[in-house]
Amino acid sequence: MRVLAVDTSSERGSVCITEGREVLGEVRLASSVQYSVRLFRSLEFLLQHLPFGLSDIDLFVAARGPGSFTGLRVGLAAMEGFAAAHGKPGAGISTLEALAWKTGVRDAWVAPLIDARRGDIYGGLYRRLGGSAGFDTLVEERPPVVLKPAEWLASLPQGALIFCGDGANRYCSLLIERPGSTIHMMDLYLASSIAELATTPNRGPLAPLYVRKTDAEIVREGIGSPHS
Numbered sequence: 001m002r003v004l005a006v007d008t009s010s011e012r013g014s015v016c017i018t019e020g021r022e023v024l025g026e027v028r029l030a031s032s033v034q035y036s037v038r039l040f041r042s043l044e045f046l047l048q049h050l051p052f053g054l055s056d057i058d059l060f061v062a063a064r065g066p067g068s069f070t071g072l073r074v075g076l077a078a079m080e081g082f083a084a085a086h087g088k089p090g091a092g093i094s095t096l097e098a099l100a101w102k103t104g105v106r107d108a109w110v111a112p113l114i115d116a117r118r119g120d121i122y123g124g125l126y127r128r129l130g131g132s133a134g135f136d137t138l139v140e141e142r143p144p145v146v147l148k149p150a151e152w153l154a155s156l157p158q159g160a161l162i163f164c165g166d167g168a169n170r171y172c173s174l175l176i177e178r179p180g181s182t183i184h185m186m187d188l189y190l191a192s193s194i195a196e197l198a199t200t201p202n203r204g205p206l207a208p209l210y211v212r213k214t215d216a217e218i219v220r221e222g223i224g225s226p227h228s
Helices: 034-046 069-086 097-103 151-157 167-170 191-197 213-226
Strands: 003-009 012-017 023-031 059-065 090-094 108-115 121-129 137-148 161-164 182-185
Touching: 003 034, 003 069, 003 191, 012 034, 012 191, 023 034, 023 191, 059 069, 059 097, 059 191, 069 090, 069 151, 090 097, 090 182, 097 108, 097 137, 097 161, 097 191, 108 167, 121 151, 121 167, 151 213
Parallel strands: 003 059, 059 090, 108 161, 161 182
Antiparallel strands: 003 012, 012 023, 108 121, 121 137
8 A cells, every 4th residue: 555644743844655564755854934835845856756646645644633733734635635636545643643653662651742832732642552463553541632741741640651752852851750751762753653553543534633722713712702
């Protein structure tokens, strides 16, 4: 199966094409250029160096969040458009799940954190289980939340935990105070992990996973409240 996967959830954007378990090509960008520009340029570059086109892709996949609202919409809309145009399926993958999966850690609690700005983090809790024939599965132990780092940390179960993600990097001084905590250092480009997860039961719809309300929703609720 050929998979086109994109991650537009943060400033660390990535696009990759895989076949089976092999990454045929990948572009990684840490840039302030808008995704509406760099996503399509990256995809064009990849296809110039591969012997097939978009019509030969079997599955179109995008990060569905949590993350940048604007970035997520660009990636999801692009993959939805490609899937519809070529009559192929599409899928969305949680960025928290992709982070947990990318650690490669099995049979342990993995707690990815994403910096949600405003002093908050997006967090979840997962366990990767080894399966038959070398196919792993990712189990969601705690659903995604948006909380202050200390609140989220206090809500987690006692025992050994492995933290990862840009939120773990930012709040490492807080995390390492917890007994049994380990911070897993890795690069945060997720397209290849998203492509891999898209071939497992963890894949979801091409729809955003908004853990926090958008600014527009907050404004609408404020206008409609009796205290506005």
